[in-house]
Amino acid sequence: MWEVPPRRALFAPTLHDELPAYLSVYKHAAHRAREVMWLTDAERRFGQTIWGELPGRVVAMRVETELHEPAKLSTPYVLYSGRIDPNKGCRELFEYFIEFKKRHPSDLRLILTGKDDMAVAEHPDIEFRGFVSDDEKYSLMAGARAFVIPSAHESFSIVTLEAMAQRAPVVANGLSEVLSDHVRESGGGKTYKSYRSFAAALHELLSDAGLRAAMGARGREYTVARYTTERVKESLTSAVESRASPA
Numbered sequence: 728m729w730e731v732p733p734r735r736a737l738f739a740p741t742l743h744d745e746l747p748a749y750l751s752v753y754k755h756a757a758h759r760a761r762e763v764m765w766l767t768d769a770e771r772r773f774g775q776t777i778w779g780e781l782p783g784r785v786v787a788m789r790v791e792t793e794l795h796e797p798a799k800l801s802t803p804y805v806l807y808s809g810r811i812d813p814n815k816g817c818r819e820l821f822e823y824f825i826e827f828k829k830r831h832p833s834d835l836r837l838i839l840t841g842k843d844d845m846a847v848a849e850h851p852d853i854e855f856r857g858f859v860s861d862d863e864k865y866s867l868m869a870g871a872r873a874f875v876i877p878s879a880h881e882s883f884s885i886v887t888l889e890a891m892a893q894r895a896p897v898v899a900n901g902l903s904e905v906l907s908d909h910v911r912e913s914g915g916g917k918t919y920k921s922y923r924s925f926a927a928a929l930h931e932l933l934s935d936a937g938l939r940a941a942m943g944a945r946g947r948e949y950t951v952a953r954y955t956t957e958r959v960k961e962s963l964t965s966a967v968e969s970r971a972s973p974a
Contacts, residue, residue: 728756737966739786742774743880745814754778764966766883769904784868786966789959790885792892792951795862797870804836804854806871806895806931808864808886809878811855816877816900821848821917823877823925828852831930835872840864868893872939873916873932881905888954889947893916896939898928915946 728736743749745865754777763783765771771785805824811817824837825848836852840859847855859867866873874890879902881887882965887897887909899906901918910916917928932939952958 728759734761736760737762737764737768741766741882742744742770742776743882744773745880745927749777749848750963757781762961762966763933764963765906767905769908770882773904779907784962784966786962787954787959788883788885789956790888790892790950791861791865792947792955792956795867795869795893797867798863801869802834802836802837803933804870804872805875806838806840806867806890807875807877808840808890809876810842810844811839811847814878814880816879820875820877821850821853822949823922824853825850826922827926827929830926833933835933837875838867838871842881865889865893868895871895873898873929873930876900878914879903880905882907883963888950891943892950892954894941894947896932896946898932902945903926910947913946913949915942915949 728738737860738757740757740763757778758781763781764776764786765783766772767784771783773780774778776923807820809815836854839847839855842858843855847853874895874897876884876887876899881903882905884905887899887906890897891913895926897910897916898908899916899918899919901907907918910918917932919925919928
């Protein structure tokens with residue numbers, strides 16, 4: 728940003744509410760941009776809270792929306808995909824799931840895919856698969872009773888929208904404005920802010936197949952309407968073409 732003349736660059740910060748975001752260098756870089764490309768409105772609200780008013784628009788990004796065949800496993804499961812990391816809320820997820828199993832005995836499992844940047848909790852009903860192919864990931868999403876996303880810091884959350892596109896209802900950390908917006912605007916899941924609300928959301932979804940199907944359909948409709956290649960290409964092209972000439 729410092730090498731490009733002021734007001735000539737489009738800037739996509741993928742901003743999270745984490746400590747580096749508050750360093751003044753990023754604020755100054757953002758103010759050199761001609762326009763800021765936000766992934767979500769929640770990211771835009773946060774950016775303007777810490778950086779001030781900025782010209783910009785929500786462009787988002789595309790996610791995979793082609794439907795996949797649901798995985799056919801012998802027991803019901805909830806799924807988490809992504810980096811397994813305390814900063815992603817995974818330690819809390821393990822604690823909540825284990826407590827839920829104690830209070831609600833069943834054959835429900837927690838399956839995780841991705842990179843283990845922390846130790847995966849040892850429990851007979853927690854299964855870590857590591858990196859999997861995209862096809863396997865989408866198939867697991869399509870077959871899950873719920874997709875759980877415990878992160879409190881997101882700028883977009885690709886995996887949440889991928890899961891919604893596969894008709895998986897989501898159970899999301901309500902401390903994340905991005906996730907809360909996705910859930911509220913889509914009607915495709917539930918949010919939680921404590922073990923009690925996590926357990927209530929999960930129990931309701933597990934107990935009601937009709938509710939899961941309705942939320943899954945709404946989540947898919949939301950994702951397909953906003954995050955296909957065509958939709959995002961249209962928004963990005965508009966941003967580039969409207970700023971093609973110097974200020």
